[in-house]
Amino acid sequence: MKFQVRNTKVLRNLFIGIILLILGNLFAIYLLFNTAGMESKVTRLLVKLFSVNLEANLPTYFSALVLLGDAILLAFIAYGCKALGEKFWHWLGLSAIFVFISLDEMIQIHEQFRAPMEALFNTSGLLYFAWFIPYVAVVIILGIAYFKFMMRLPKRILKLFILAGVLFVSGAVGMEMLGGMHAEVHGEETITYALMFTFEEFLEMSGAAVFFYALISYIEMKFKSIQFNFGSEQV
Template sequence: MSLYFLPDYPSRDFLAMAFNVDGEGNIPAIYSSLALLFSSLLLGAIAHVKNLDSDRYKQHWKILSFIFLYLSLDEAGQLHEKFIDPMRSLLKATGVLYFTWIVPIGFLVAIFLFSYSKFLFHLPVSTKKLFVAATALYIGGAMGMEMPGGYLASTTGAENVSYVIVTTIEESLEMLGIVVFIHALISYIKTYVGGVSWNIYIPGKHSQVTAHQNIGVPALSEAANTNLLR
């Protein structure tokens, strides 16, 4: 917004590039990638406990962890944008489908939502509500706002205030969706898994101890059952 509304000042273009939520390899992109990676780690922790318990939905948690790992890599490298040019040529797309990656990805999202419907309904009510809210925010931002953004890009171009506003809303919804999802996962771990403990062991060069001396982060809560991740 400073490029459009503020007079020139030192490092204006650099700061605009560094904090542009629609940019690549900058601060918002790194933040989003790390948030998605943290979600993948939390899902992996839950999947580990579910695997130990031979839970019916253990594979669902594992697959979710891998999906969010891919999303983290995608956010870092903008992998989905590689679909745009070939799909645009194939579909001769303009208007709301100008960013044509939403066509194949939208199809995959529909399959995913259908295949995970039973998994969703088995979750506790509070977790279920947060998962639904997070999904609506993230997909609503990533795909819902991408369509008006595509329309603006194909008709008026991307160098205007309207497009900046739409992309800012889009990326903000995605970020908010991940925040809600992380909250849902931590709440689920705290209440239904029994907390999680991450331990770090760094041996000294001439250490003589035989037992590991751990620097531990306390569990998120008192254990709700006998499963305590380490």
């Protein structure tokens, strides 16, 4: 039995979901800064449900599921490469990494590094939110370890991987640094900071979505005879 997953349609639907969540978050920000005392239960519920700066809500579940979907596709590629007698450990390693990132998105593991990193390095300015310091170190190590692997990818897939990585890291690290610098001076209860963390989450979700699209495209390209037929939409 075969079924088709049209990769361009999947990407479009993912971005529709992202845009809807961002609009919901902007509405939550409006309520947060324009509802005196947050007295209404409905208002508090909407903020809790849609704010991308809170845990265990719709944006969190969406991001975690997309990242978990990336992990599943990576495991699928690893299995396919193993079946073809090719090297598969790099794909399996990436799958494990994305399982961790998905879990981190859900339960905020990285926040546990903030206090010890701030105490260790006495951080301020761009490094005010110091949790990402060990994460950046890991990313650099992985970049070196995976360089040759990346260079062997088809050019189109490599470009999509790079685009996804730039989007995700720009949000998770770049905007986090700028947000930290702002928060140190003005605090975290400002409309500017709210807009900054909104853009941060938009970049992260976009990176995960583009990577999902890239993986489906690679599966379509490499495993044409596999039982699950991933087909491109004709445009």
